[in-house]
Amino acid sequence: MKITATKVSHLIGLVLVLTLTGCANFSKIDKPLSKWTPHVDEQMVSDRSTDLLVLLAFSGGGTRAAAFAYGVLKTLADTEVTTENGQRSLLHEVDVISSVSGGSFTSAYYGLRGDKIFEEFEDRFLRKNVEGALIRQVLSPLNWIPQMSPKFGRGDVAAEYYSKHIFDGAKFADLQRPGAPVVVINATDLATGMRLSFAQEYFNLLCADLDQYPLARAVTASSAVPILFTPITIKNYAGTCGFEPPAWLAEARRISRAPHARPRHAA
Numbered sequence: 001m002k003i004t005a006t007k008v009s010h011l012i013g014l015v016l017v018l019t020l021t022g023c024a025n026f027s028k029i030d031k032p033l034s035k036w037t038p039h040v041d042e043q044m045v046s047d048r049s050t051d052l053l054v055l056l057a058f059s060g061g062g063t064r065a066a067a068f069a070y071g072v073l074k075t076l077a078d079t080e081v082t083t084e085n086g087q088r089s090l091l092h093e094v095d096v097i098s099s100v101s102g103g104s105f106t107s108a109y110y111g112l113r114g115d116k117i118f119e120e121f122e123d124r125f126l127r128k129n130v131e132g133a134l135i136r137q138v139l140s141p142l143n144w145i146p147q148m149s150p151k152f153g154r155g156d157v158a159a160e161y162y163s164k165h166i167f168d169g170a171k172f173a174d175l176q177r178p179g180a181p182v183v184v185i186n187a188t189d190l191a192t193g194m195r196l197s198f199a200q201e202y203f204n205l206l207c208a209d210l211d212q213y214p215l216a217r218a219v220t221a222s223s224a225v226p227i228l229f230t231p232i233t234i235k236n237y238a239g240t241c242g243f244e245p246p247a248w249l250a251e252a253r254r255i256s257r258a259p260h261a262r263p264r265h266a267a
Contacts, residue, residue, distance in 0.1 A: 029213075029214065029217070029235075030208060030213070030234055030235035030237075031208065031209040031212040031213070032207055032208060032209060032237040032240060032241065033203065033204070033207045033208055033209045033237065033240075033241040033243075034209075034241065035241055035242060036204055036207065036241040036242050036243040036244070046178065046179050047085055047092075047179065048092065048093050048095065048179075049083035049084050049085060049088075049093060050084070051083070051084060052081070052083060052093050053095055054090065054093050054094045054095055055094075055095060055096045055097075055098070056072070056094055056096070056097045056098070056107075056181075057097075057098050057099070058072075058097065058098070058099035058100070058103025058104070058106060058107050059099075059100060059101070059103055060100050060101025060102050060103060060223070061101065061102050061103075062101070062102045062223075063102060063125075063126065063130070064102065065101060065102030065103045066102040066103060066105045066106045066125065066126065067126055068103075069099070069102075069103045069106035069107065070106050070117070070121060070122075070126065073091060073106065073110060073117065073118075074118065076089070076090045076091035076094065077089050077090075077091040077115070077118070079091075081093065091115075092179070094181045095181055095182065096181055096182045096183075096184065097110070097111065097181050097182070097183050097184070098184045098186065098197075099183070099184070099185055099186065099222070100185075100186045100187070100222055101222055101223045102223055104185045104186075104218070104219045104222040104223055105125055105166070105219055105223065106121070107183050107185065108167065108175075108183060108185060108215055108218070108219050109121050109125070109166070109167070110181075110183075111175045111180055111181065111183035112167065112170050112174055112175060112177075112215065114177065114179070114180065124165070124166055125166055130161075133161060133165070134157070134158055134161060137157050137158075137160075137161050138154050138157050153229075153230025153231075154228070154229050154230045155220055155221075155224050155229040155230040155231060155232050156230070156232070158220050158224065158229055159214065159216050159217045159219075159220040159232065160216075162216035162219060162220060163214055163215075163216035163217075166216065167214075167215050167216045167219070169214070169216075170214070170215045170216075171211065171212055171213060171214055171215060172198070172210050172211050172212075172213050172215060172218070173211035173212065174215070175215070184197050184198065184199055185197070185198040185218045185219060185221075185222050186198070186222060187218070187221040187222045187232075190226070190231055196221075198210065198213070198218040198221075198222075204241075204243050205238065205243065205245075206234060206235075206236050206237055206238055207236075207237035207238050207239065207240045207241035207243055208234060208235065208236075208237055213234075217232050220232050
């Protein structure tokens with residue numbers, strides 16, 4: 001097969017476009033918080049009972065964990081309780097869902113889609129060969145060039161797949177629908193080994209805007225296996241939004257600087 005100069009130039013142009021596209025997309029992911037304001041609990045529109053508090057915690061374990069969490073939601077949906085508002089599904093009384101790893105797929109999807117999870121989630125995730133799809137995405141020539149960038153890796157490939165095929169490009173602001181529970185997705189900060197919760201209180205430290213953060217990236221960070229997936233990064237805008245640390249954090253920093261304090265205690 002002969003390769004003409006025109007074909008070579010077209011191939012070079014395609015490589016350049018893919019390279020620039022990968023870098024450009026990454027630079028638009030993290031959004032700075034324009035101005036920090038002291039945390040105020042926002043009361044979302046809800047008809048949940050005021051005398052009943054229901055908290056759920058979904059653990060990890062891959063697709064099995066996601067399926068188990070899904071089964072819990074179905075059981076709660078089929079369980080009726082008597083409240084000040086009459087007979088209601090116990091699922092609709094859930095106030096907070098905290099999750100990690102595989103359980104985060106279920107919690108995020110329910111937070112986003114509500115009862116539609118029972119119509120969509122099995123086909124879109126539980127019964128789908130997601131692992132095979134991710135392998136094909138990583139090996140696809142379209143992702144070779146972006147993965148050469150230090151700012152784009154296998155974790156980003158997974159996040160893009162989840163965003164397109166499972167979460168429809170949703171951001172955390174989309175979880176704030178009427179009647180939705182508070183969904184807290186948890187991951188691990190690889191630099192410190194400490195928990196990182198995708199909540200605005202944590203993002204305030206970075207002067208980052210959680211509302212504009214892609215839901216799929218948080219789920220990827222929560223569920224990614226080290227080495228198999230590259231870490232999900234968050235840009236640090238600290239010092240740009242006027243954030244004032246609470247008194248307890250200032251005290252923790254003071255203690256951490258004491259001569260007897262160990263480095264791992266530093267805030």
